[in-house]
Amino acid sequence: MTYKIIIIGAGVTGCSIAYNLAKKGMNDILVIDKSYLTAGATGRCGAGVRQQWATKANCIMAKHSIEFFEHAKETLDYKGDIEFKQEGYLILATTKEEDLQFAKNVALQNSLGIPTKKLTPEEALKIVPHLNPKSFISATYCQTDGHLNPFKMTDAYYQAAKKLGATFNFFEKVLDIKHDNDIYTVTTNKGIYQSEILIDAAGGYSREIGLMVGLDIPVYAEKHEILVTEPISKMQGPMVMSFTKNLYCQQVPHGSFLMGRTTPNQPKDHDISSSHEFLDEMAKTIDDILPKIGELRVIRQWAGSYNMSPDKQPIICESDELKNFYIAAGFSGHGFMFAPMTGILISEMILNLPLSLETVMLHINRFKHQTTHEVEKSVV
Amino acid sequence: MSKKDIIICRCEDINLQELHDLMNQGFTSIEDLKRQLRVGMGPCQGATCLPIIQRELAIFLKKPIEEIPLPTVRPLTLGVPLKAIARGAKDDL
Numbered sequence: 459m460t461y462k463i464i465i466i467g468a469g470v471t472g473c474s475i476a477y478n479l480a481k482k483g484m485n486d487i488l489v490i491d492k493s494y495l496t497a498g499a500t501g502r503c504g505a506g507v508r509q510q511w512a513t514k515a516n517c518i519m520a521k522h523s524i525e526f527f528e529h530a531k532e533t534l535d536y537k538g539d540i541e542f543k544q545e546g547y548l549i550l551a552t553t554k555e556e557d558l559q560f561a562k563n564v565a566l567q568n569s570l571g572i573p574t575k576k577l578t579p580e581e582a583l584k585i586v587p588h589l590n591p592k593s594f595i596s597a598t599y600c601q602t603d604g605h606l607n608p609f610k611m612t613d614a615y616y617q618a619a620k621k622l623g624a625t626f627n628f629f630e631k632v633l634d635i636k637h638d639n640d641i642y643t644v645t646t647n648k649g650i651y652q653s654e655i656l657i658d659a660a661g662g663y664s665r666e667i668g669l670m671v672g673l674d675i676p677v678y679a680e681k682h683e684i685l686v687t688e689p690i691s692k693m694q695g696p697m698v699m700s701f702t703k704n705l706y707c708q709q710v711p712h713g714s715f716l717m718g719r720t721t722p723n724q725p726k727d728h729d730i731s732s733s734h735e736f737l738d739e740m741a742k743t744i745d746d747i748l749p750k751i752g753e754l755r756v757i758r759q760w761a762g763s764y765n766m767s768p769d770k771q772p773i774i775c776e777s778d779e780l781k782n783f784y785i786a787a788g789f790s791g792h793g794f795m796f797a798p799m800t801g802i803l804i805s806e807m808i809l810n811l812p813l814s815l816e817t818v819m820l821h822i823n824r825f826k827h828q829t830t831h832e833v834e835k836s837v838v
Numbered sequence: 839m840s841k842k843d844i845i846i847c848r849c850e851d852i853n854l855q856e857l858h859d860l861m862n863q864g865f866t867s868i869e870d871l872k873r874q875l876r877v878g879m880g881p882c883q884g885a886t887c888l889p890i891i892q893r894e895l896a897i898f899l900k901k902p903i904e905e906i907p908l909p910t911v912r913p914l915t916l917g918v919p920l921k922a923i924a925r926g927a928k929d930d931l
Contacts, residue, residue: 494873501873609874629867687920688881734913738923739927741923742928744920754919755918756917757880757883758912758913760912
């Protein structure tokens with residue numbers, strides 16, 4: 459079978475790219491995924507969407523993506539509920555250095571039109587009264603940050619792309635890719651397909667896909683864990699986050715609390731098993747910062763892969779070495795919240811349209827010529 | 839009896855009609871149904887609904903029930919308060 463474009467990966471990134479291409483009239487697309495819709499990082503993520511970043515690239519990607527989420531249900535004509543809520547992210551500073559860094563972040567965010575405010579502990583406690591007042595020294599708050607359901611959001615993109623003519627093949631694993639005479643030949647466990655254009659949106663496996671065509675994408679998979687509590691009546695509006703205390707915690711519209719933290723020194727591999735170390739550390743962190751939430755029962759813990767890039771910012775570009783090979787990878791834990799802009803940018807690159815954003819800083823070439831990078835610090 | 843009155847998942851209050859609607863849309867794996875309906879994600883962790891859904895899928899797909907894979911089993915088996923886990927973790931030191 460021959461298509462104009464093949465996309466590898468049906469997570470939110472692949473589905474957003476498929477939708478944006480199809481909407482612009484390019485619907486001769488095949489999306490291949492080795493498992494079910496959202497089986498990888500999308501369906502395992504913390505479901506938060508925020509604009510409070512320390513680098514310009516991340517701030518702009520996030521801001522435009524939130525603007526899309528605000529109207530996503532209508533734009534995609536989705537029958538279900540994407541469970542979007544905008545009750546902000548409250549990010550806690552716990553050290554003097556962090557307090558100073560946050561002042562810089564707020565200035566950067568404000569200069570880009572993101573309405574973040576710096577708060578005193580008293581102001582933060584008005585927004586989340588059950589915070590331990592001794593656990594932080596100041597905070598930043600952006601009201602338009604929030605949450606949406608990754609399964610529903612991806613389903614919305616998937617349904618819309620399908621309606622516009624895109625083809626999706628699930629439970630089909632890519633085994634080999636050849637590039638001869640400007641044609642990509644993709645061999646899976648079920649068939650052989652050809653296309654002019656190939657897009658690597660394989661999340662945790664994007665490096666492996668690159669290697670199949672001889673491209674060394676400097677990303678790797680790293681396990682991150684999350685847990686969920688029993689649902690209760692609404693008691694917390696915003697996502698509470700701390701980089702130094704290593705925590706994010708939000709009550710989703712369904713009523714349960716989702717929370718996660720990074721376990722240090724994870725190996726670079728595809729392991730997504732659950733660990734008791736995570737559960738212990740998560741429980742202690744919550745007991746310190748949000749003691750009231752500690753009364754809730756944990757129902758389940760799970761894990762997924764971040765696809766880490768050297769500067770913790772995404773790679774969104776066409777490869778210089780390989781014609782018509784596009785990369786959307788290395789989101790470092792934030793592919794879900796950037797997906798609307800990822801889809802728009804990749805579709806504009808492929809169709810030679812004016813770009814909605816300056817994308818030089820998202821190009822893979824930044825890792826070739828430089829040994830030091832501006833690394834995003836605002837990451838859990 | 840209407841399919842709307844047959845409860846499949848008690849934790850999330852999902853009925854047979856909702857399950858069949860999604861199966862007819864092409865969501866024919868337990869993993870897919872779980873993510874669209876939250877079946878198996880509640881406090882009982884699928885103890886009630888998963889065998890029922892497995893059987894419904896076997897009938898729908900005309901496959902033996904053992905060919906319908908179940909989702910990954912994850913901790914915890916029973917709900918435990920975070921505070922109790924934190925206390926236990928501190929006592930271990």
